[in-house]
Amino acid sequence: MAKVKKGISPAMRRTPGEKAYNVFNIIFLSLFALICAYPFYYLIINSFSDNNASAAGDVMWWFKGFHLENYKNVLSLDGLATAAWISVARTIIGTVLTVLASAYLGFMFTQKSMWHRTFWYRFVIITMYFNAGLIPMFITMKNLHLTNNFWVYILPAVVQPFNIILVKTFIESIPPSLQEAAEMDGAGTLTVFTRIILPMCTPILATVGIFSAVNQWNSFQDTLIYMTDSKLYSLQYLLYTYINQASALANAAKASSANVAALASAATPTSIRMTVSVIVVLPIMFTYPFFQRFFVKGMMLGAVKG
Structure with missing residues (x-):
C-alpha cells in the first residue's frame, strides 16, 4: 500500500495541476487588485507631490516634493x-x-x-x-x-x-x-x-x-x-464647480504666493483636480471595509431566494 505522509489528509493533497492553478489565481487576482487600487494611489501621491511635477506627469509611483499646501488651499475655499x-x-x-x-x-x-x-x-x-x-x-x-x-x-x-x-x-x-x-x-x-x-x-x-x-x-x-x-449646496456640487474653475483658482493661488520658492507648492489645475478627487473618494473608501462582510452576504442572500 502507498504510504501516506503523517499530518496530511489524502483529501487535502493537491495535484500539480491544482497547485499551478492556485498559483495562477493568486498572481492574476493580485495583479487585478493592483490595477483597481492604482488609480486611487495615483490621485493620492499627486495631491501630495510638487505641483509642477504633477502637472508635467512626472509623479507615477512615489511622492515628489511632499507637501500639504494643496489640501490647505482646497480646504480654505469659501463654503x-x-x-x-x-x-x-x-x-x-x-x-x-x-x-x-x-x-x-x-x-x-x-x-x-x-x-x-x-x-x-x-x-x-x-x-x-x-x-x-x-x-x-x-x-x-x-x-x-x-x-x-x-x-x-x-x-x-x-x-x-x-x-x-x-x-x-x-x-x-x-x-x-x-x-x-x-x-x-x-x-x-x-x-x-x-x-x-x-x-x-x-x-x-x-x-x-x-x-x-x-x-x-x-x-x-x-x-x-x-x-x-x-x-444648501452639497460638497460634491461645490467641488464640481471648483474643478470647473480649477484654472482660475490656480492662478489666484499663484498670485498670492509671496516668493518664487512658494510657487512649487502653489496650486495648479491638475493639483486641484487631484486633491478634490481624493477628498470626495476617501470617506466612502474608509466606510466600505466596515460593511464589506455584510455587503457580500446580503447580496448573495438577497439575490437568491433560499
Missing part, C-alpha cells in the same frame, strides 16, 4: 465647511430613512394579510421602468415647495424599488415558522417586524445602507437642478 455639513447630513439622514423604508415595505410585501399586496408591490416596482422626466420632476418638487429645501435631498430617495426587492427576497428566505410562533404568542405585525424580522435582516440592510450612502454622498445633480441657495 466648503457648510457644503461638507450638508453632504454628511443628507448621507446620514437619507441612508437611515431609506433603510427603514426598504425594510418595512419589503416586510409588508411578504405579508398575505396586507390589503391588495400584489397591486401595491407592482405599483412600486413599475417605477423602475418608467420615469416622468426632468421637467415634470422639477415642477412636482416646486409645487411641493421642496426647491431650495434640504428635504429635496432626502424625500425623493426614500423609497427605492430595487432595495425593496432585495429586502423582500431576503425576508422570504427566513423560515415563516418564526413569525407564526410570535403571532401565536400574541405579537402584532409591528412587533414581529421590530423584534423578529429586523434583527435578522442585518446583512441585507447593510447592503441597502451602502447603496444609499454612496448614492447620497456622490450625488450633485439634484443640487444643480433644485438649488439656487449656496447655503
Whole structure:
C-alpha cells in the first residue's frame, strides 16, 4: 500500500495541476487588485507631490516634493465647511430613512394579510421602468415647495424599488415558522417586524445602507437642478464647480504666493483636480471595509431566494 505522509489528509493533497492553478489565481487576482487600487494611489501621491511635477506627469509611483499646501488651499475655499455639513447630513439622514423604508415595505410585501399586496408591490416596482422626466420632476418638487429645501435631498430617495426587492427576497428566505410562533404568542405585525424580522435582516440592510450612502454622498445633480441657495449646496456640487474653475483658482493661488520658492507648492489645475478627487473618494473608501462582510452576504442572500 502507498504510504501516506503523517499530518496530511489524502483529501487535502493537491495535484500539480491544482497547485499551478492556485498559483495562477493568486498572481492574476493580485495583479487585478493592483490595477483597481492604482488609480486611487495615483490621485493620492499627486495631491501630495510638487505641483509642477504633477502637472508635467512626472509623479507615477512615489511622492515628489511632499507637501500639504494643496489640501490647505482646497480646504480654505469659501463654503466648503457648510457644503461638507450638508453632504454628511443628507448621507446620514437619507441612508437611515431609506433603510427603514426598504425594510418595512419589503416586510409588508411578504405579508398575505396586507390589503391588495400584489397591486401595491407592482405599483412600486413599475417605477423602475418608467420615469416622468426632468421637467415634470422639477415642477412636482416646486409645487411641493421642496426647491431650495434640504428635504429635496432626502424625500425623493426614500423609497427605492430595487432595495425593496432585495429586502423582500431576503425576508422570504427566513423560515415563516418564526413569525407564526410570535403571532401565536400574541405579537402584532409591528412587533414581529421590530423584534423578529429586523434583527435578522442585518446583512441585507447593510447592503441597502451602502447603496444609499454612496448614492447620497456622490450625488450633485439634484443640487444643480433644485438649488439656487449656496447655503444648501452639497460638497460634491461645490467641488464640481471648483474643478470647473480649477484654472482660475490656480492662478489666484499663484498670485498670492509671496516668493518664487512658494510657487512649487502653489496650486495648479491638475493639483486641484487631484486633491478634490481624493477628498470626495476617501470617506466612502474608509466606510466600505466596515460593511464589506455584510455587503457580500446580503447580496448573495438577497439575490437568491433560499
